[in-house]
Amino acid sequence: MSALNNSSTSTDQNDPNKDKSKTPKSKDMHLPISRVRTIMKSTPDIENIGLPSLHVVTKATELFIQKLAQDALKGQRHYRHLEYNDLARAVEENENMYFLRDTKNEGSI
Amino acid sequence: MAERLEDLNLPVTAITRIAKEVLPANIIVSKEAKTALARAASVFILYVSNQATTIATSRNKKTISAQDVLEALSQVDFECLIEPLQQLLEDFKSTKQQKKDTKKPTPNKNTDDADVIDLVDDDLEL
Numbered sequence: 001m002s003a004l005n006n007s008s009t010s011t012d013q014n015d016p017n018k019d020k021s022k023t024p025k026s027k028d029m030h031l032p033i034s035r036v037r038t039i040m041k042s043t044p045d046i047e048n049i050g051l052p053s054l055h056v057v058t059k060a061t062e063l064f065i066q067k068l069a070q071d072a073l074k075g076q077r078h079y080r081h082l083e084y085n086d087l088a089r090a091v092e093e094n095e096n097m098y099f100l101r102d103t104k105n106e107g108s109i
Numbered sequence: 110m111a112e113r114l115e116d117l118n119l120p121v122t123a124i125t126r127i128a129k130e131v132l133p134a135n136i137i138v139s140k141e142a143k144t145a146l147a148r149a150a151s152v153f154i155l156y157v158s159n160q161a162t163t164i165a166t167s168r169n170k171k172t173i174s175a176q177d178v179l180e181a182l183s184q185v186d187f188e189c190l191i192e193p194l195q196q197l198l199e200d201f202k203s204t205k206q207q208k209k210d211t212k213k214p215t216p217n218k219n220t221d222d223a224d225v226i227d228l229v230d231d232d233l234e235l
Contacts, residue, residue, distance in 0.1 A: 030123045030126055031119060031120075031123055031127070031150075032119075032120065032123070035116075035119055035120070036119075036154060038116050038117070039116075039117050039151055039154045039155060039158075040154060040155075042117060042155070043158040043159050043162055044159075044162075045162055045166065046158060046162045046173070047171040047172065047173075048171055048173065049172070049173050050172050050173060050174050050175065052174070052175040052198060052201055052202070053161070053174055053177065053178045055175075055197065055198075055201055056175045056178045056179065056194050056197065057154060057157060057158065057161075057178055059193070059194055059197050060153075060157065060178070060182060060187070060190050060194055061119075061150050061154055061157075062127050063190045063193060064149075064150065064153050064190065065124060065127050065128055065146055065149070065150050066127060066128060066130065066131045067190075068128075068146065068149060069128035069131060069132055069138075069146065070131055070132070072142075073132060073136065080135055080136055080137055081136070081138075081139060082132070082136055082142050083141070083142055084139060084141035084142050084145050086142065087142055087145050087146065087149070088145075091149075095186065096185060096186035096187055099152065099153075099156045099185070100149050100152055100153075103148055103149065103152050
């Protein structure tokens, strides 16, 4: 998976000829792709992961975090603070986040 | 591959940065909330990967494609995420194509060698 290394080291940033506004790729990715891959690999029965799909999962996860954080903020009771309970409530209120329910109940640490 | 539990965790600082991008600047995120977000993200990855694997397997494919992932997201009611991801895919494909285009080899090496040999021949003649 040498191609993986090539894409995650942002060569776009080093290339002065590239128009930066047109390449939103690696600069916009905050999560380490290698770690995402490690997590994906621990899924049972998984065989190979295409590089584009790895990027999609990474970005989807980032968007998910943002969605969860925003939903948690909507009902927040402690002014200017985002607390664990806010997140737990957001999970309860969103049907598509039910897969997180057991995780939340286990406690934060 | 993930032998240790910590390998399944995502860096909390990165997660926090991502969340803060969409939160007002004055919001303080508690430590427990940060940890919970990171764990939620890991579980999300596992959840989507599982779904995508099922889809790929049902089509007798051994490799998960981006399309499998997008379909998995649709199946788990995360259609709202699909549109920006499709945009990402387009950018990814076009960047990959650009890289391929700039990698064309220069064909001049053989002629240089020929020039050197010609010079040597000239010297001998003199």
